[in-house]
Amino acid sequence: MHADASTAGLAHSDTTGMGQGWNNPVPGRALASIMTTEDLKTQFRQQSQAALSLDIAYIGVVNGLFSALHRLGRSTPQALAQASSMDEGYVLRWCDAAFAFGYLDADGETLTLTRMGEAMRPDAPDTLMPMAVQSVLSAHMAERAAGLMRTGERPGESVLAERATVLPWFGPMLEASFGPLFEHTICPAISAFAEVDARGGLAVDLGCGNGWYLRALARRCPKLRGLGLDGFAENIAQATARAAAEGLERRLAFETGDIHDFKLDEAADLIAMNRALHHVWEKDAAGIFAWLRDHLKPGGYAAIWEPAWPDDRQALRDPARKGLTFQNLSEHIQGNHLLRPQDIADAFAKVGMRARIHLFAGGNEAMVVAQR
Structure with a gap:
């Protein structure tokens, strides 16, 4: 038995990333007539970007990168890899992604946390860490549901242990x-x-x-x-x-x-x-x-x-x-x-x-x- 063993970390917030059109109580057919195909494409691109942002944050959370950079204050990717005991090649590419998505600022090769990056630290006040963990766990559960729906199998809470970092x-x-x-x-x-x-x-x-x-x-x-x-x-x-x-x-x-x-x-x-x-x-x-x-x-x-x-x-x-x-x-x-x-x-x-x-x-x- 496990306390709330589900994707419920933020279950009661609107974590879908859906825009206001989807929250609109207008019936489905009327809504479809309001939103064009291009509107829908734009909206889903934005949702995809939000999901990617949380995926990048998840990597930084579980590998201690946000916390390590907070302790260092300022760092190069190489020094950050050493401080967090992570592979330098992976850290370098993560830093590029974290910079692109607004978690890091850069002055030449020197990196610092942005306000959003600071908020992802697990020990930060009102940490945003649950959103990153939630995102990856939700993707895992969605993939499992997609396959299991075909057979009706319900494997139990063991699915939570299928992702070692989660x-x-x-x-x-x-x-x-x-x-x-x-x-x-x-x-x-x-x-x-x-x-x-x-x-x-x-x-x-x-x-x-x-x-x-x-x-x-x-x-x-x-x-x-x-x-x-x-x-x-x-x-x-x-x-x-x-x-x-x-x-x-x-x-x-x-x-x-x-x-x-x-x-x-x-x-x-x-x-x-x-x-x-x-x-x-x-x-x-x-x-x-x-x-x-x-x-x-x-x-x-x-x-x-x-x-x-x-x-x-x-x-x-x-x-x-x-x-x-x-x-x-x-x-x-x-x-x-x-x-x-x-x-x-x-x-x-x-x-x-x-x-x-x-x-x-x-x-x-x-x-x-x-x-x-």
């Missing part, structure tokens, strides 16, 4: 995309988190990814203890290292495992599923909700955070929801589908737990909280 960046992509929303907006609005903290309780995160959710929770809740579970060893290694780097290793622990085989040593005060429930819903929804109830202390809470699939198909034309449709397609590859918040509340009701739905980010994100 998986290590999946957790950081989610953290940069959703961490601030959780820590500064969602967490203060949900009273259950403060209540669990007050009692020094145990919070369990199922599908913890790189542990960002528990680390954010621990920063806001200094008495809380946390345990994270994830099916990818790569994620557990990241989670453990990042918790130690923040001095949280005594309060947070992480284990590799699957919810179907996992037993808690003590009942939990809070069990969270951070954008992970849809990964187990089709396999055993009833069993999961019974597990949540049975592993909570009396009075304990289950907090389920999911992208909010709308009731009305017309809502998918909203620019903020268009990306959600591609995420749902990529989830299908993995044997999943996105959920309506009411479906989650109804599932809690079936195991005797009353749930409350909290909506955030313009209704695109749902936190469903139920108490035993």
Whole structure:
């Protein structure tokens, strides 16, 4: 099980690059009469340029080139290759591309980061890194969907590990995309988190990814203890290292495992599923909700955070929801589908737990909280 193992890093933003014509609510035939073929060609050329720009950024992100040039301040391509331990020929050609797409400025052979290049650094404030990772992951998922559509095969979450450079960046992509929303907006609005903290309780995160959710929770809740579970060893290694780097290793622990085989040593005060429930819903929804109830202390809470699939198909034309449709397609590859918040509340009701739905980010994100 993996937290939000999909192309959801920016699922609720209009990351398609489509122009305003495509966001226009004018019916398809009327829209076609407004836009000429040349208009469409121009629009798609612009989209292609945007995709290429993000591809160039991705290479710089995963190979540490933006970060290395930031540390150096100014550098030649040769010195940048040495500082980042990359091949000089590849770095030289990447620098040309990064210059062409506006990530670098050049004074002769000396290169510096532009404002856009600085923003691509993974540790930059409000980093744009998720957009670059999202772009390459989306292309991978699109290629897989194109082939699998012919057979109906749904290979599961293993598709995420098919690109060696993507998986290590999946957790950081989610953290940069959703961490601030959780820590500064969602967490203060949900009273259950403060209540669990007050009692020094145990919070369990199922599908913890790189542990960002528990680390954010621990920063806001200094008495809380946390345990994270994830099916990818790569994620557990990241989670453990990042918790130690923040001095949280005594309060947070992480284990590799699957919810179907996992037993808690003590009942939990809070069990969270951070954008992970849809990964187990089709396999055993009833069993999961019974597990949540049975592993909570009396009075304990289950907090389920999911992208909010709308009731009305017309809502998918909203620019903020268009990306959600591609995420749902990529989830299908993995044997999943996105959920309506009411479906989650109804599932809690079936195991005797009353749930409350909290909506955030313009209704695109749902936190469903139920108490035993």
